[in-house]
Amino acid sequence: MALEDRYGLPISTSSPEAASAYREGVDLMLAGWTGTAETLERATAADPDFALAHIARARLHGFYQQGDLARQKAALARELVATRGTERERSHVETLALAIEGRLPEAIAATMKHVEAWPRDALVLSLPLGAFGLFAFSGMADHDRARQELCERVAHDYGEDWWFLTMYGWAMTENGNVGRGRGVTERGFELRRQNAHAVHAVLHAMFEDGSIEAADRLVDDWIPSYDRAGILHGHIRWHQALGALEHGDAARALAIYADVLQPKATQAPPLNLVTDGASLLWRLSAYGHAVPRALWVEADATAQRLFPKSSLPFADIHMALFAAATQNREALVARLTAIEQRLANGKLPAGPVVPAVCRALAAFADEDYAACVQMLAPVLDEVVRLGGSHAQRELIEDTFVVALMRSGDLPRARALLDARLHRRPSLRDTRWRAAMG
Known part of the structure; x- marks a missing residue:
């Protein structure tokens, strides 16, 4: 009798132990739970030729920016599935491999084709x-x-x-x-x-x-x-820090930062480490709370090691936060040059919003609030192209609101806050609105 995954799809292994570990490992991955790596490695130990377990492990390496290991395991999975795999498994491996390699347009096309044929292939649907x-x-x-x-x-x-x-x-x-x-x-x-x-x-x-x-x-x-090693542990506490800021409780937000978001404390994947830390420190500062410069410098040093070159626009925006906050003009110029080059070469799908936001953040840090407003106003509707969630992208709109207030453009600030408060309740926006009369 053929072995199956939890969604009833046949899997090419004759080892019940490998199949069981694979099912458990995929569930742990889909739940963002600890033990995923060890469980998938039990699957490959029980059946070293089990391609699906190798590509799942490769995807986990990708989460943690372990590019070489991810690509090696993806290559192995491709080789194995070619000789022992169904049509669905070959498509599954290829689609995940394209995503791991950062070939986004090809990965999206492969995903949509695959999901059309095998909608219950959850790992592909998750991409x-x-x-x-x-x-x-x-x-x-x-x-x-x-x-x-x-x-x-x-x-x-x-x-x-x-x-x-x-x-x-x-x-x-x-x-x-x-x-x-x-x-x-x-x-x-x-x-x-x-x-x-x-x-x-x-x-x-x-x-x-x-x-x-x-x-x-x-x-x-x-x-x-x-467990603190969980892939979303720090980010879930980041959400709690945002709640503290809604109440104006900077001390609690900084305590959460020190506990789970600071580079020496966190076990988060690189992208979360950089984006959660930068965005929380920036919000604290933009909302008028004191942020020790040492926190910025320490976090920036870690971020520069993890993302030394222009990559995902979402990462680039947060690297711009670091460069602006630490007044590292050389780093900002270098990253902007790379971003503009990618834009000119047609290799920046998010488009002109990326350099525009980077420049606006620098202007805000320089306290040139009128320039920040001038740069952000035309691209606010395009910020969604950066990716991430609405909660994460709201940092850009918050920066715009504060820049409006500090540049003296209170009518526009009031109008924007009124629109936001109509959309959702916010203690912070209510305080800002009340302060303007």
């Missing part, structure tokens, strides 16, 4: 989903809508699956359907409590609907069950 998925980092202006529509197309294939409900609900939330999205995500969370992606998605819904105290309680109640 375009989430704030750091293929859609978000494609430069698309409508990636939030695209994720929801993709989930809607396959919803009948998954039913009450805990992983799918988590991602489907989050896609709704990011696309503006917050109430429904929260309900669907919470249903997935109840089906599997040991699911960091579900907690994360619920926190996004709570951010959007203004449930700051409930979000804080959720993290306090749930986080003791999640």
Whole structure:
């Protein structure tokens, strides 16, 4: 009898031990849980020729920016699946390998073709989903809508699956359907409590609907069950720090930074390490709270090692935060030059918004608020092309609001805050609005 994955798809291994470890390892990956690497390695130890286990392990290496190891395992999986694999498995390996290699347009095309044929191949379906998925980092202006529509197309294939409900609900939330999205995500969370992606998605819904105290309680109640080495541990606490800032509690936000986000404390993947740290310190400073320069310098040194060259626009924007905050003009000029070159060569799908935001952040740090406003105003509607979540991208709009206030353009600041408060409750925006009269 053929062995299958949890979604009923045949897998080419004759080892029940390998199949069991693979099923468990994929579930751990889809839940963002610790033990994923060790479990997948048990699968490859039980069957060294099991291509799907190798490509899953390669994907995990990719999360942690271990590029050489990821590509090596992807190459091995390609070799193995060519001689022992079904058509579905060959497509699965190739699609994940393209994503690992950073070949985004090809990976998106392969994903869509694969999902059309095998909608219940969850690991492939996961590629375009989430704030750091293929859609978000494609430069698309409508990636939030695209994720929801993709989930809607396959919803009948998954039913009450805990992983799918988590991602489907989050896609709704990011696309503006917050109430429904929260309900669907919470249903997935109840089906599997040991699911960091579900907690994360619920926190996004709570951010959007203004449930700051409930979000804080959720993290306090749930986080003791999640190891600090978990891929989302630091980021979930980052959300809690944003809640502290809603209350104007800079001391608590800085305490969370020191506990789990500071380079010497965090175990997060490189992209989360850089983006969570930079964005929290920038928000603290932009909101008028004191940030010790030593924190910026330490975090910048780590970030420069991890992202020395222009790469993902989302990473580049956060590297610009570091360069602006530390007044490292040489680093900013070098990165902007590389970004402009990629734009000129047609290799920057996110487009002109990337250099424009980088320059605006530098102007803000130089306290040239009028210039910051002038640079950001034309591209605010394009910020979505940078990727990430709405909560993460709101940093750019917050910078714009503060620049408006500090440059004396109170009518525009009031209008923008009124629009934001109409969209969702915010203690911080309410305070800002009240201060302007």
